[in-house]
Amino acid sequence: MKLTTSRPSTTGRAMTIDLSIIELSPPRLQFGGAITHSDPKVGLLAAGPFDLRFGSARKDHIHVGIVGPADQVVAARRWLDRCSLEIPVLGNANLLKRPFPGFADAFHKQLVAPESSSIALNFDTNDNLARALQGDAYTAFQNVVDLYADAHTRLSSRDLNRPDIILMCIPDSVFAKVGSVERKATEEERKRAKTIQRTRESTQLDLFDDILDEVEQTSEDFLRRDLRHALKARALRNRLPIQLVTDALLNDTSRNQDPATRAWNFAVGLYYKAGGVPWRLPPNGPDTCFVGISFHHFRTTQRAIVRSSLAQAFSSNGEGFAIRGEGVPVEPNQSRNVHLSELQAFQIAQNVLSEYELRTGGAPLRVVLHKTSYVDAAERAGFEAALKDIPIVSMVTLVPSLFRLMRYGAYPPKVGTVCTVNNDRSFLFTSGFMPELGTYPGPHIPQPFEVRCLGSENAVAAAQDVLNLTRMNWNTADIRGKWPVSLSFARRVGGILDEYGDEDLMETSFRYFV
Template sequence: MMQAEVLDEPQLEFGGGSGHIDPRFGLTAYGPADLGASDAPTAIRVGMVGPADQLDGLRRWLERCREPIAAKDERYPHLFPSFPGCDLDRGLYTTLVFSDRNTRQVPDRALRGLDKLSRIDAIDASVGLYADELTALAEENRVDLMIVARPEQLKDTRTRRQMRSANRQRGGKDRPNTGYENFHDLLKARMLHVRQPLQIVRRSTWDETTPPSPGRGRQDEASRAWNLHIAMYYKAGGVPWRLRRQATDLTTCFVGISFYHGHDGTSLDTAVAHVFNERGDGVIVRGGAAHISKEDNQPHLNAADAHTLLQTALDTYRREHHTLPARVVIHKSSRFVADEIAGFDSAADARDLDALDLIWITDSEDVQLFRPGAAPPLRGTLLTLSPDEHALYTGGSIEFYSTYPGMYVPHPIGIRAAQLTRSPREVAIELLALSKMNWNQARLDGRYPITLHTAEKVKRVLRFCQPGQAIATRYAQYM
């Protein structure tokens, strides 16, 4: 029988163990979750690389963000709150430290030459220019984070169809790497060997006179400051917020598994896993090749590769955290087949796990709920279609915001469990909380759990890496 209920919005944990449902209000009231910890970043040494005509303006804007920035709209004070500023006595309780010594200019002459190149060659050339400067800066080991002022004139995205057309125009020869699509992903891939994460910033983020790129909107200034500073705090090793857990809860590790094409664009899909704990630490593990099932035309792992992937993920987790979790939850964007279940179960047995949950998260459901009036369903609405099928609205109207903050009709994600040690309702509450663990945005209404959101982001970077290339294990290197 079909049933629906609205789940309470899960709280997150901030400084002093205090809780709030919204990251921005929690940070403003209580500070970050690691406030006062010996390893919390109270001073973030920032390196800067980019064109000369951007570096001064970007630095001035970041220094201005030490002070509060007014809210956008008084009609929705919870949706568009002010930015409290970022300094030792407010906001994230840290300060950005700049130095001319840690600032490197990308030569204007070289950047002007990009206009003469095809779009693919311009992306490749610009990444090379930036990678040289970033590598030199990283090797000096004087910074915790490197901010990249993205070249303004560079056109960003390229579809596979456009790339095939361009390759034909250049003589019909495909480049060794057919995944060239944008500056962000390729530069991240080139810089996975350095310790310091990158924060790539567009000019339209800090310069109100520069319009955003076609197809991209621009948030209000306070929201831009929130998103950027939270991301930088996390990349510098901080913990902005964490999941709340009861003392009686099992220590849980969440694993998101996704698949991507290899660097040549023709190899079988390869698995990548994001291993994530309640504290917010995320590590990345690359698995073996997958095969496309004739039954659903989706990538899957054989039993041995599923076993190896989970075992490697747990070993990586143990090296990072010096312990193993009691419970592991695996999220996957395709259904679990028998071989995968057998492989994951055998790995769990080998590591003496107390509990293993296997959950297929579908992108959308062929079901739609309506409320009286024009407002969409509330975020947190859980619809039970059958004992094994559930739909969860991670987007929708939000009472705390007094509005629906989206642009389009929200669609629920589907929950299909192959193996559960918790009730579907408990799993849905967990998914709602995990949808709030994205440190690239400060609002509370992420669509996907961070496990799958991260895996999708990571695979966009890893497809530019050679199969045997060593990769960074810390998620901050990819975001």
């Protein structure tokens, strides 16, 4: 649909504005059978997970280890038993709230959690967890991390009966004291945190704070340690994925999601982290590597603060991995809109290609780079030099925008609406009215991204990629994703790598970071 309107300019003359509006189709996902569907819950129930196509070599079960207080270990095993059966929704089922069919019916595997693969951290006469929580919050934080990590190491070190995934059960009382603690920061680090905050306040409208905070590091991140990140970093060292389990998952209360929704989200995340492929995008074009470029701070072993690039990369079939670029010293006047040098852009793109080829057996035919800041001349030169043998290269910037569209009726624009102004600037709505759900499942006015594209492809093609990648979050069955998976976990990945330190990564699979 194309609209032409006019309005007076500052000179008094009429100024023409051309608006071109198209609605992209909801992403169709592939599952184990021949069907495609935009809703993972429908597709999994009808055709099973995508990796059913790999045949009989797949194991028929997932071996689950459990670590936590004795009562939560029992509750977690009871929850796994519950997930093996059908769980109805509370109240009336609808397009958003669907019954959970049971793990085997959705994923064609059994959940196995033998007692020999469970480690209780407390007993009547030996409460290690209570002792770990003694003292100030920062000391207790490290003690708790060490206690859980030691148990994780015992299970991950097995030659036989090694679990595929470990549930880390964390009580509310532990989160209350050590879920997030103030770091013992140096004066230099505190000054840097203030610089980060001043930069944010001077370069970004308050309207964009919440949306960018979803994916970018904040000053609070810089001065605090997060229990989830610390435990995932230790699991990364042991090369055995974990899934954190809280009281909110295990217990039915009026404040929780209904049990069926909790089971769906838990099951998808567990299946992926244990090595499965729940669904993927259909291979409608050339083999593509999608790469999200972001930045995070971390501390070297010399306690020097550096700012490092971070690449979250995904192949067309959904295989994901994370690559950290070279660290650069933090300068006092370094802005939020930081850029790579030409050499750094070249190196991180080369590293992504090397890891992609290692995982898939060949180079991609197409590379799409996503950033939340514009690609400057040095970055473009570095990327293009590293990717010179790739037939198709696109560099896409996603910028939260003040642009708004009004739609007749009670609902905002549909998800997938792309509005192009004067054939120059394009805006994509990744939140809004969802035909699959028959409603707009959000509390606020949808905010689009401006899509800026460098390369041989246009902004509409770039928008379709972004929309598709909002459905590739294998940590949930919820289809209401705003950010593409190439960028959506940047803040979390950066926090985990900060806890991991400056050593070379032993494992890059995205299963360890979600």
